[in-house]
Amino acid sequence: MMKKIRLVLLVVLMFLVVNTYIIGVEVQGEELPADSPLRDFQEILYLINYYHVDEMDLEKTINGAIEGMVDSLDPFSEYLSPEEYKEMQIEFEGEFGGIGIVVNPDLTIVSPIKGTPGDRADLRPEDSIIAIDGRSTEDMTQQKAVNLMRGEPGTTVDLTIERKDLEQPIEVHIVRELIEIPYVETKMIGDDIAYIFIAEFVKDVGQKVNEAVKEFEAQGARALILDLRSDPGGLFTEAVDVASSFISSGKVVSIKQRFTEDDIYGVNTSFRHTDLPLVVLINEGSASASEIVAGAIQDYQRGIIMGKTSFGKGTVQSIFPMENGSALKMTTGRYYTPDGRFIHEAGIQPDQEVDFDREYDGDNQLDAAVEYIEETYLNNNFKKAG
Template sequence: MVALIAAACAFSLGFFVRGESQLLHSLGFVGAGITGDDKPAAQTQNANNSLGSRIAEVEKILDEDSVETYELDSATSALLEALATTADDPYMRYYTPLQYDELTRDVADTGSYSGVGVLFAEYNGRAYAVDVFDGSPAQQANVQEGDVVVAIDGNRDHDWTIAEVTTALKRSSGQDVVITWRHPASLDDTTGPEYTTTLACEDLSIPNIDIELIDGVGYIKLRQITQTSSKLMESAFRKLDAQGAIAYVIDVRDNPGGFLTQAVNIADLLLRSGTIVRIETQGADDTTKSATTNTTVTDKPVVVLVNGNTAASAEVLTAALQDNQRATVVGQNTLGKGSVQVTRELSFGGALRYTAAFYKSPLDYAFDKVGIMPDITVKLSETEDNQLAIALETAQNLASSES
């Protein structure tokens, strides 16, 4: 009878202490797998399969039991920087409130040519020299195309993005800037010799578009895709048409891209119908941009000239014309920068930059990290611009076959 009464009391006590973790701990039930909300251990683990819930758990423990404190802003920066470092996204970056304020101070002019004579592009979150202009301070210091920015004024605590480099180089004419570069064997190479240059910033005026009539072919060099590129391209087509152009070569070699809307508008100048680009986002059907019928400026043959530094929205333009059979692509495989980065301001200050979408060609070809293969592959000669020569010849042949 005594044993029966003891068992009944133990059973009743069990109901009383269920969920009382502190009481269970004091009674020696450590690691018994009993939780406050009576969830099995597997369910509790699943509930913590998010970064936010795990951080919240740690924060709760510290708030309730730790005798020490932490500085919230410093902890936030450290956590988000660690997240960006461990993420699969090479373009992810957390900007502190101060960094974000500096980055957005002159937002209307970002993406322009720097005051040292270099056109920058970005690959895997690192800015590099895609073009070095003749007679510029950078050329005089022997900066080479493909050289990666390692540090500016000694600051090398992070990879420098194109936006950060552009912001850092907005200085008064004559002011010096110290840039440390790395000379890699390729853009995927993370090694290579480093060297440091001290360059004087200068007021440089480099046209974004050059045009010329060469043996009856309208040649248009587009250096990057800026906010006004589609208007400039329309004007270029009309000027060359008035000069009697029988076909066109659009040279986007070393073009790092720029505004997607402008690339779409340029393609629209040459297409009467068809899809221009597909945009793949998380958990949604592809968004498509299609040509309109009221903006076409010419039906004459077009050749697009590309190389390994043709990137981003310049690749979108190339793929749009190639997939719609509106242009013949000549040159070398493009860079394969088919991802879209956005920078979103955070409610507690600062901002997060991350990859939000991928570009795909009209025929549903994802070219990120792959690039666009030309119709006619031509490796650049060391002694002459044979790529341009073949592009002009191809344009002339296309015009002849249509006449």
Template sequence: MANTLLRTFGLVGAVAIIPAVGTAFAAVDVETYKQLDEFMSVFERVRSEYVEKVDDKTLMRGAIDGMLASLDPHSSYLDERGFRNLMTTTDGNYGGLGLTVTLEDGAVKVIAATEDTPAAKAGIKAGDYLTHLDGKLIYGGTLDEAVEQMRGKPGTPVKVTVVRPGRDKPFDVTMNRAIIELPAVKWEVKQNVGVINVNSFNKTTTDHVKAAMIGIDKANGGKPLGYILDMRSNPGGLLDQAVSLSDLFLERGEIVSQRGRGKGDIERYYAQPGDAANGLPVIVLVDSGSASAAEIVAGALQDHRRGLVMGERTFGKGSVQTLLPLGNETALRLTTARYYTPSGKSVQEGGITPDLEIPQLSDPDYKARPRFREADLRRHLINEIKVEDDVIQDDGKPDPRFAATAEELKKKGVEDFQLKYALDTIARLGSRQAAVAVNVPKPAGAAPSGTR
């Protein structure tokens, strides 16, 4: 993606791409014609009487952008540049700093900094506001304008001024622009556990997870104790990849359903027989930056009790955007449905609540840093069922499991407390599963162990 910021894709989460087809227009009543006449009157007045001459294309683009912006934060018009950017992102590589952002009251606000990108290495965090680029104010402009200013030759530096809640003064961070070839999936073996880091849902994600599981078996010299599916700060991506990834770990049942405007406008996606993990324990790691497609996977595995979800409550984006081509190089990205987990729960606004909430204690300012979610976006879709946080009885005593400070953990060599906790949990679950397998009674007449 040629952009430094991901305006058109950062919060997409679940995208359905369909071919261009003939469009059926809804009937237009008399009142609508009156409104169209009024629009044309405004259009003519502006183009003839505005203090400066404005070309018709600019006015029409502004009208389209304004119409879609009045709907929800995820519907938008993609011009030639935006359309190419989206296609490039789903292919798995883009140029820039590695930020997922949105625009809030004229300010560029960070949703997440993708792992191993210039932004993440420079310490940019969720909730940060970007106010200046190379000393030039970007507050009050559009996100596209900020993107244009961040573009540049790979390797060249850009100075970003950051306002971070909890700090008294803004501070500057200098990063080098880069062509980011972001792998959708990375993997490693830790403590006999397969750790699969899913960064995004592009068209190769599921295939790469399959390859990762094979690689883990080879590197481990056999099956691991279990798998950790790390989807923290994963902004989402393609809907079909969320479905196929969930299917890897499920034998049967519904994965997700999407429901449109009409009562009968429901599409359901089901798992096919076959669990690629062979029943081994699975932990899904999520945080406030895990959105939409990541939430589909977490919700499916949680509802089917196939995976234990750990970390923080997710972003809460429960809508599907359909890409409707308007020509060869432009498209309309329109919110056309809400999606629901197998239990019938919409994650819109509320997100996925972990089975076990684990604070990121290795982050020294995790308590002070604000979490930014779908419910904070203006004009976000409202969940039909009121979202209320569960009331949990609190005795006021600190949880001894989460009493360590970042400094204490660092001395012990723990750089990622959430991952460490998940690894220890898998070790307990895997050992227990292995013990049960050893103690299973053999059928009558079975040969003793080791007999050939």
């Protein structure tokens, strides 16, 4: 289908350049039927080119047509200009100037990244960004908004935020910083409990988690906490690898696509898995790859899921780079947990719900996980995680 669309556009451009009437153009050797929407597209492009009061900006018109096509699909599909695609790639390098938040296509916040200006400014999951530096975000693309929020460290950006429990929008003034994301953080809590926090599922996160698990076991850890709170997701394959550190065998996730049989992804058998007692922390900002891991662990009853219901993103996007440096990000599948659950919009329900207490001196959700492990597996006196 992509080849067909690109060929149609190429044919249209060729005919426009030589001022030739384009109705009835053949595509892949066959003339378009009279009722074909592509024929309508050709006719409208011709009429605009020859009869609009102003000379047509061909590139602008074609880009508008492409964006319109993609916008009609679903909220997570989008056309990225060369500049927008380059900006998106910067994030995966792990270092950029900005405020450190992850947003949805509708510009609601999925999660602030731990320790960043957005986190310190108390931006929260499900906050809606309605203006950036006084500029309305209505009809603004996700990547355009991200580009506006990024900038040189030390510069400022003002966000206008709508929050569910507030009647009026709030203004948030934030100073940009160099965002260096430590994607995996590990530590021991006391002598017995290992702790792993994943900020985002980028390249090699699965390998780093597996190495950390092996080190913790060598140190004599007796239980483990996997913290996926405010982790917006990332690379699908890394989610499979992370789950493989905790599940011995079987299916991790399956993907249903339009024209192919289900893709079933099993555990990475090259990874050593641990049998240590496990608690997984999630919240409203845990999405996509985070939910793949939490869903698999929950389905296999491999550990306890604790916290708040996760975000609920059960679709898979693929990137199709174009020759001119632009790219199409498009939803190409839906994923299902090992038990066949489709969690889109529903999220992963925790086995034990624990609200985050902003007035608590510390991290009450993490302390609840430690207390559960102490009482259930270690029979020790509970000590605050600190």
